[in-house]
Amino acid sequence: MENFFLVLIYLLVGTQLRRVRQFPAETGIVLNQYVLYVALPALVLQKMPLLEFSAQLWMPAVLPWVLLAITVGAVLLAGRLWNWERGVIGALLVILPLGNTSFLGFPMVEAFYGDTGLPFAIIYDQAGSFLALATYSTVLAAWFSPVANKPTGRQMMAKVLLFPAFVAMLLGLALKGWSYPPFLDLLLDSMASTLVPVVMIAVGFQFRLQLDGGQVAPLAFALLFKLILMPMMALGALWLLQPPPLLMQVSVFEAAMPPMVSAGALAIGAALAPRFVATLIGMGLFCSFLSLPLWYWLLESLL
Numbered sequence: 001m002e003n004f005f006l007v008l009i010y011l012l013v014g015t016q017l018r019r020v021r022q023f024p025a026e027t028g029i030v031l032n033q034y035v036l037y038v039a040l041p042a043l044v045l046q047k048m049p050l051l052e053f054s055a056q057l058w059m060p061a062v063l064p065w066v067l068l069a070i071t072v073g074a075v076l077l078a079g080r081l082w083n084w085e086r087g088v089i090g091a092l093l094v095i096l097p098l099g100n101t102s103f104l105g106f107p108m109v110e111a112f113y114g115d116t117g118l119p120f121a122i123i124y125d126q127a128g129s130f131l132a133l134a135t136y137s138t139v140l141a142a143w144f145s146p147v148a149n150k151p152t153g154r155q156m157m158a159k160v161l162l163f164p165a166f167v168a169m170l171l172g173l174a175l176k177g178w179s180y181p182p183f184l185d186l187l188l189d190s191m192a193s194t195l196v197p198v199v200m201i202a203v204g205f206q207f208r209l210q211l212d213g214g215q216v217a218p219l220a221f222a223l224l225f226k227l228i229l230m231p232m233m234a235l236g237a238l239w240l241l242q243p244p245p246l247l248m249q250v251s252v253f254e255a256a257m258p259p260m261v262s263a264g265a266l267a268i269g270a271a272l273a274p275r276f277v278a279t280l281i282g283m284g285l286f287c288s289f290l291s292l293p294l295w296y297w298l299l300e301s302l303l
Contacts, residue, residue, distance in 0.1 A: 006111075006196070007107050007108070007111055007196065007200050008289065010196065010197045010200035010201050010204065011200050011201075011203060011204040012204060013201050013204060014028075014200060014201035014202060014203060014204020014205040014206075015204040015205070016204075017201065017204075017205055018205055023205070027202075027205055028202045028203075028205040028206035029206075031198050031199070031201060031202035031205070032103075032199070032202050032261075034198060035103065035195060035198055035199045035202065036164060036165070037164050038191055038194075039191055039192060039194045039195035039198060039199070040102060040106075040164065040165045040168075040195060041164040041165050041167070041168035042168075042187075042188045042191035042192040042195075043106065043118070043122075043192040043195050044122055044126075044165050044168040044169050044172055045168045045171060045172045045188055046188045046189065046192045047115065047118045047119050047122060047172075047192075048119060048122060048168075048169055048172025048173055048176070049172055049175060049176045049177075049178075054244070056241070056243040056244065056247060057123065057247075059238060059241060059243050059247065059251060060120050060121075060123045060124040060127070060128070060247065060250070060251045060254070061123050061124070061127035061128060062128075063124070063128065063234055063237065063238070063251055063255065064097075064098075064099075064101075064124060064127075064128025064129055064132060064254075064255075065128060065132070066237065067097065067230055067233060067234060067255060068097035068098075068132055068136065070233060071096050071097040071225070071230065072093060072097065074225060075089065075092045075093050075096060076089070076093075078218075078221055079092070079218075082217060082218075084217075084218050085214075085273070086144065087144070087271075087272050087273040087276075088215060088218050088272075088273045088276055089144075090140065090141070090143075090144025090145070090267070090270075090272045090273075091144075091267045091272040091273045091276060091277050091280075092218065092222055093140050093144070094137045094140050094141045094144070094263055094266060094267045094270070094272065095137075095222075095259045095260065095263045095264055095267055095277065095280065095281075096222055096225065096226055096259060097132065097136070097137075098129050098132055098133055098137060098259065098260040098263045099129060099226070099230075099254060099255065099256070099257030099258065099259065099260055100257045100258050100259065100260045100261055100284075100285070100288075101121065101124055101125040101128070101129040101254045101257050101260070102125045102129070102130070102165070103199045103202075103203065103260075103261055103262075104199075104203065104257055104258065104261075104285070104288070105121055105124075105125060105253075105254050105257045106118060106121055106122075106125075106195065106196075107195070107196040107199065107200060108253070108257070108292055109121040109250055109253060109254070110196065112253070112292075112296045113246065113249065113250055113253070116246065117246055117249070117250040120246065120247050120250040120251065121250055121253075121254055122169065124250070124251055124254040125254070126165060126166055126169050129254075129260065130163065130165070130166065133260065133262055133263055133266070134163065137263050137266055138266065141266045141267055141269070141270040141272065142270065144270065144272055145270030145271055145272060146271060203261065203285065206261070215273070215275075215276045215279075218276070219276065219279060219280055219283065222259070222280055222284075223280070223283060223284060223287055226258060226259055226284060227256060227258060227284065227287055227288060227291045228291070230255050230256070231252050231253075231255045231256035231295055233255075234251060234252045234255035234256075235248075235252045235299075235302075238251060238252065245303040248299075248303060249299045249300075249303055252295065252299060253292070253295060253296065253299065256288075256291060256292060256295045257288065257292075258281075258284030258285050258287065258288040259280055259281055259284045261281055264277050264278070264280070264281040
């Protein structure tokens with residue numbers, strides 16, 4: 001639990017840095033870019049060789065797509081039943097299926113399950129959440145947006161293949177069985193160790209709570225569905241398949257992550273209910289610091 005409290009402290013540091021004039025408004029964006037291009041690829045290169053291949057390894061890769069399909073149906077049904085505005089429905093379709101499985105997921109998995117759980121989290125994120133962000137969410141954001149142009153298939157493919165963490169995952173898998181030279185090991189360790197403090201400070205720096213009138217119901221629906229119902233569905237699906245306990249715990253834990261910050265940025269960029277999106281991301285993050293320890297305790301009790 002010490003690592004969990006460290007994450008909370010980093011988050012608090014980020015919120016307080018907003019008050020310091022020397023840190024410009026773009027600080028959170030710059031820190032996120034550092035994580036995307038340096039710390040996250042280093043972590044992936046460091047952890048992927050630890051992955052033990054098994055017949056059940058497809059589960060953390062496929063599970064996010066199963067949850068995505070269920071979530072899309074639930075959002076469309078709820079939007080029709082309660083007559084939500086088109087921008088809110090579009091924002092929920094872009095954001096709700098995707099969890100914050102890397103920026104928040106990796107630090108939380110490391111805090112609760114240690115290094116041995118990270119390879120499963122990486123598979124869940126890269127084969128599921130990130131791939132869905134680069135394809136499904138990008139297309140949906142353009143489709144619902146009143147301003148954005150629809151991306152081409154070539155643009156989406158390039159976005160996937162050139163994403164630094166995806167390249168690092170393929171390279172790490174290709175180098176499985178090889179030992180890194182000591183200096184490279186030291187370099188990867190030092191860069192990967194910066195991921196947790198930098199990303200949580202960036203999240204804290206960007207933390208906002210704002211809401212327009214008439215959006216309380218979709219907000220409550222989204223938080224309940226993402227933080228409670230989605231991990232429940234993940235647990236039920238994996239329970240039937242009976243994978244190794246750690247794989248099940250990490251996969252359900254990743255499914256319990258709050259809405260993805262990057263998907264929120266995509267929705268805001270497409271002019272899909274920006275204030276609602278900012279509130280959903282902020283409230284999801286805040287609530288997850290209560291819900292994630294509860295999910296950890298539940299999974300430990302069951303498995």
